[in-house]
Amino acid sequence: MLDDFLNQFLPSTVGGLVFGSIYALIALGYTMVYGVLRLINFAHSEIFMIGTFTSLVVITAIAPASPLTGFALFGVMLLIILLSAAISGGAAVLLELVAYRPLRKKGATRLTALISAIGASLFLQELFALVIIPWLTGKPGRNQQSAPRIVDRDTVFSIGNAAIRTDHIIVIVAAVIMMIALDRVVNRTKIGRGIRATAQDPEAAVLMGVSIDNIVRVTFLLGGAMAGVAGALYLMEFENTVFNVGFVLGIKAFTAAVLGGIGNLRGALLGGIVLGLIENWGAIFLGSEWKDVIAFTVLVVVLMFRPTGILGESLQKARA
Amino acid sequence: MSGARLGRVLALAAASSLVLAACAGGGGGGGDAGGEVTSVKIGFMGDLTGENSAIVIPPRNGAKMAIDEYNAKSPKVKIELVPYDSQGKPDQATSLITKAVTQDKIVGLIGPAFSGESKAIGGQLEESKLPSVSPSATNPGLAQNGWTYWHRVVANDDDQGPGIAEFLVKAKAPKKAFVLSDDQEYSVGLADAVAKSFESAGVTVERDKFAKDASDYSSTVTKVAASKPDVIVFGGYYAQAGRLLKQLRDGGVTATFASGDGSLDQQLVTGAGAQAAEGAVLACPCNIPSADVTGPLKEFFDKYKASAGADPAIYATEGYDAATAFIKAVEAGNTTGEKINEYLKTISFEGVSKPIKFKANGEPENNAIFVYQVKGGVLKLLGPAEEAKLEG
């Protein structure tokens, strides 16, 4: 057992870091929306799904004969990341407009909003399965769709028996850059100050001249864009996607957000990475089928001792 | 038949006598009592519109083709094929079979296609004396319920598992095997059978399992890479098999990869990528004719293509054979569930997929396993497991 652990520890860590980065990117969207609206945006997982399909379509259209390298690779990665971010961000704004804004104007309860979110989630999944995916790919919408390879799986360097491949580096580096960028936007810009102010006290923010509708829109845009980036990285790494790809991933990402301290950007990052690592480490001992149980158990245990997550709540104190 | 029906009506009346509504279900008893029977209904149940309909549409087409051919001969008793779309869900199957028995009054059922729904309604089939022949449910446990009205025309996973394992032992002489599965019933059952068979052949076996909706298999790949097996067998469906195979190859694992009937689909190749999928071995109790076959299979191939508008796919021949079994029973003058069931016990004919004959527990006598391999990005039939030779 200990032998297994030593043997598998480093490769598992690499896998956990890569997938944890994707968790973290998705978790950012949950955490921002929650911080501002106190809403579990259940349909966020579908925003991620839209991101994977955007990248799928772009990569299929480019259809490189062999994996790319150098400048071409950089260009294509940038293209799919930006396009997926744009489309997912747009979809998130649209989602807010259709499914949440009418409720917000009525001052509906969060429970009502949650049901609306679940409805929107189901609607988007089925819309893709029945209409959009067949239209985009010409294949049955419930089938898994595959994209050609754009990044070769070359080992760049090794740490012990863990091979670090090009694709691993791209995922981790891209995720870190995106998170730093988001952190800058929220903490250093005027719109970011608006977001933090609204999260802290919406009524006071309005009195100070903040346009709530604007802030909510930007929040969804930024959160959606992060999910889009996650979608692009996911597709590059796994090269497959399906209409309900976001479902399990979304639940886990939300768990990551709560684990780190919901409403807290750095908490989402930490929660995502911790979740990815713990799942993989636990799987060494218990078997991979217990990953989800490990994740949820860790969540319950952490919440029992730190009821507001590892780093604590609140977007306004994101710098703390 | 009238006796059984009367009994049912009586039971029903008794059941509902405590309330006003003695009329729930089973209203129209004895509509076809007396007179010549000129047509009977046979049901087809399976996932016709859901996620796994790709495995069920071909046997449906095969069954339809057999019955259309039969009706075209203007026989004394015509057969009407009634489709029941269970979506593969046990609950749906339960309510559909009640309707099929009480309202549509079918006398035989082709299906259910999957094992879960078969388990859910097997008891009901037994209670209502309705014979069934499944073209594709491969769970071994199904034959162990003491059911006398249930049959299938495919070998079960307990035959399939050893079929794969023995074939690999013969072809590759492995010392160490890694057996994987996801957490679905079919997957676990097949993997268990494979592992047992490997162990009795003296091959060391290691195992791992993952959730069916997981997308990152890095922990599984790590385990496999650390164990350095000679062969890897995955019990499960093509969606997971494709993802798994890709990640295994990306993770530097080069051992031979094998799987069962659930992965026997072109989508395995698209999911894994042609390069990663190359050389993968697949075993199946099914016989899928390809364009280059000869003899009766060729005839089937052409007729199927003409009627269904596509090449025969998984379980098409088995669907045809299941329907043929019922057709032969009806031709012999049996028009009730009980009579047809008696006839099925003695039936023996040369089917398209294999010779058809049932054991007392409903299993097919012939449990042939066929081996396929991915070559140049397509699945090729290598032949029955005893004769097949692995290339490369």
Add this chain to the structure above:
Amino acid sequence: MKGNGVTGNANPLRRVGALVDGARDWWEHAKVWQRYLVYLGAIVFALILPAPWIGTFMSPGSDWTTVLIYPIGTYILLAVGLNVVVGQAGLLDLGFVAFFAIGGYSVAYFATQYGWNYWATVAFGILLAAVSGVILGAPTLRLRGDYLAIVTLGFGEIVRITANNTDEIGGARGITNVPHPPDIPGVVEFALLPAPYYYLMLIAIILVIIFSVRLQKSRVGRAWAAIREDEDAAELMGVPTFKFKLLAFAIGAMIGGLAGGMYAGKAVFIEPNTFPFILSATILAAVVLGGSGNLPGVMLGAFVIAWLPERFREVEWLKTALGGKDPAEFRILLFGGVLVLMMALRPEGLLPSRRRKAELHEGTGGMGTMGAEVPGPDTDVTTTEAAK
């Protein structure tokens, strides 16, 4: 019913709302014998519901009585149970299906492995569900609403995955040949025919409703209402909030366990996939759609959510409109769309209780409002007035 000035309104649901309010006014002032007449009417209606002539319209595609048991009856039972937790105590539970699973597995496991009597297994399942409700609730009920939501969601998944990975209870194979309830000789026989199960289910639903109504009107019910409206205030007034929250959890779990036991006795076969997360979400949607906190509303919501998707399968004009495609394929799409639309048009649900409706408009009501909620120019005040 007096006209109350909503006629000019464009929202057709609002007119329905006025009708509902009228009916409720009548109900509140109805005499005891009038109320019992209504109860009797409802029971007679439920008794004749499985009749084939109703079934041919309600579910032409499958057996109506079977559909009445699952999903309709089972959903109603589950929704009444979840209503105790969500509607009455105001706790958000996203893993209610776990208790349904525990009840079902108790019947399947103890009946097949140890040959226990069906009723004993049901009773034990209810007990087991209650105990697990307490075990889950004790450490987590101190958490705030949304944390509770994610923890319960996690619990539901833990139960399902553990069942899936534990060979002792069948693993992914599930448990086959679960015995039916024992026959009562000469009176009723539980076999293939669905009717006896339907009446059994009906008895269970009636008992649970009586239980739930008694609770709501008792000290416990008032305590729950206080917790739901303002937990801190309730605590200050001397309500032991934690104890009552735990009680709500346990009682909801018991009803969920009962539903599981009933289900397993009919279904003969259960497997972990019978208890997916989406079922928890569906039952929650039923509760909210119907009118959280109001029993007739909750039951109506469960009925609609269970029945509509079945019915979509067989709508002829939909088939032609979709160009021959099976409308069944589109039912989840429609379901999702209807949820979003309903929440936007009538967030308080189809048949809300007046008290809950008032709470909602005050923005309290258990989980509170969304943040960033600032009254805009089109804030809806007319509904509040119309309700008066």
